Amino acid sequence: MTQINAHYLKLQGSYLFSTIGKKVAAYKEAHPSQKVISLGIGDVSQPLVPAVVKALRAAVDEMGNADTFRGYGPEQGYSFLREAIAKADYQARNIAIDKDEIFISDGAKSDVANFQELFSSQVKVALQDPVYPVYLDTNVMAGRTGVFQEGRFTNLIYLSCTEENNFMPQIPAEHADIIYLCSPNNPTGAALNREQLTSWVKYAQANESIILYDSAYEAYITQPKIPHSIYEIAGAEKVAVEFRSFSKTAGFTGTRCAYTVVPRGVQVKDEQGSTHSLRDLWLRRQTTKFNGVPYIVQRGAEAVYSEKGQAQIRAVILQYMQNAHIILEALKTAGIRAFGGENAPYIWLKTPGGLKSWDFFEILLENAQVVGTPGVGFGQCGEGYFRLTAFNTPQLTQEAAARITQLKF
Ligand code: MLT
Numbered sequence: 001m002t003q004i005n006a007h008y009l010k011l012q013g014s015y016l017f018s019t020i021g022k023k024v025a026a027y028k029e030a031h032p033s034q035k036v037i038s039l040g041i042g043d044v045s046q047p048l049v050p051a052v053v054k055a056l057r058a059a060v061d062e063m064g065n066a067d068t069f070r071g072y073g074p075e076q077g078y079s080f081l082r083e084a085i086a087k088a089d090y091q092a093r094n095i096a097i098d099k100d101e102i103f104i105s106d107g108a109k110s111d112v113a114n115f116q117e118l119f120s121s122q123v124k125v126a127l128q129d130p131v132y133p134v135y136l137d138t139n140v141m142a143g144r145t146g147v148f149q150e151g152r153f154t155n156l157i158y159l160s161c162t163e164e165n166n167f168m169p170q171i172p173a174e175h176a177d178i179i180y181l182c183s184p185n186n187p188t189g190a191a192l193n194r195e196q197l198t199s200w201v202k203y204a205q206a207n208e209s210i211i212l213y214d215s216a217y218e219a220y221i222t223q224p225k226i227p228h229s230i231y232e233i234a235g236a237e238k239v240a241v242e243f244r245s246f247s248k249t250a251g252f253t254g255t256r257c258a259y260t261v262v263p264r265g266v267q268v269k270d271e272q273g274s275t276h277s278l279r280d281l282w283l284r285r286q287t288t289k290f291n292g293v294p295y296i297v298q299r300g301a302e303a304v305y306s307e308k309g310q311a312q313i314r315a316v317i318l319q320y321m322q323n324a325h326i327i328l329e330a331l332k333t334a335g336i337r338a339f340g341g342e343n344a345p346y347i348w349l350k351t352p353g354g355l356k357s358w359d360f361f362e363i364l365l366e367n368a369q370v371v372g373t374p375g376v377g378f379g380q381c382g383e384g385y386f387r388l389t390a391f392n393t394p395q396l397t398q399e400a401a402a403r404i405t406q407l408k409f
Pocket residue numbers: 040041042043109186
């Protein structure tokens with residue numbers, strides 16, 4: 001029989017959100033009359049904004065016309081979208097990123113999952129705990145981790161993010177080659193300020209490491225002390241790759257469009273010590289394995305940067321942040337300690353009465369018909385915590401909040 005990649009067998013359970021999906025489906029089947037509200041997976045509820053819909057429609061018409069039809073597009077993404085991104089998300093903030101350093105993709109999840117394959121299987125990886133499971137699982141699949149012991153993999157550097165350190169990753173004493181940072185953070189909602197991010201960039205410079213910076217929730221930043229891009233920090237353009245997405249910014253979770261910035265200044269070395277451009281290697285990878293995001297979708301994403309598009313997406317983001325406020329207030333009323341929700345659409349709460357994360361999940365589902373995400377699903381440090389998202393509709397968020405305040409622990 002054909003042998004499989006043995007590293008896959010080290011993966012723990014199934015992907016977190018599919019486990020939750022199965023549990024919720026079973027509950028709904030057993031209780032068909034109950035109205036379940038999901039504050040679980042971070043999936044948006046609001047439709048695409050009118051400016052985006054208009055652009056998508058126009059692009060569909062172009063594709064249906066022999067004169068304007070397009071086949072394969074550039075693997076890196078169309079120039080019109082890369083230019084719009086470079087201008088609005090970087091140059092407008094005095095960051096010198098140009099369009100050729102930007103790669104359009106079908107999602108930050110796939111990019112952040114795929115990016116690790118550019119590095120040797122021997123590199124030492126550091127990641128936050130709790131953590132977005134994709135960073136960990138893809139490194140397990142690639143064989144960079146040792147065995148799973150007492151809730152953690154050996155041969156990995158876990159950056160414990162706890163209430164004591166305000167859920168902020170601390171600089172490790174040891175050397176890491178690759179560091180995954182997610183800010184604003186999924187799942188805790190914590191966001192690195194300028195000073196904290198500067199120490200990470202300095203660490204990466206001193207250690208010749210690379211930071212994989214997941215900034216998918218950048219649009220939710222409200223405080224001026226929080227940088228919107230790692231490239232706001234001097235020197236980051238030589239040590240960091242940034243992942244951004246239209247999913248949570250513009251409701252593209254089902255439409256699929258994101259981008260990754262790989263500045264020309266980021267260099268990596270081979271076994272002999274010769275240097276190579278990481279950007280060129282990523283381009284090589286993408287041209288081989290990816291055929292680009294649909295033209296229609298890229299036109300939709302471009303419309304996000306129009307004046308109307310910006311005003312419309314900001315209104316939706318504001319609505320989600322109002323949901324976050326509603327959830328935070330409800331938790332306060334229920335006497336539950338909560339964090340996040342200020343620069344991120346995620347609320348991270350301490351389970352009442354020292355309940356384990358999955359026990360709280362069951363209680364919330366059984367007694368309030370509200371779905372959330374058990375903190376322990378994001379790592380050992382998440383045990384005893386729980387995540388709620390602000391992405392549902394205002395009406396259902398209000399209802400979920402009211403149900404939560406009525407719970408007795
Ligand atoms: C989440 O709930 O953490 C997100 O939906 C995951 C994702 O964006 O892939």
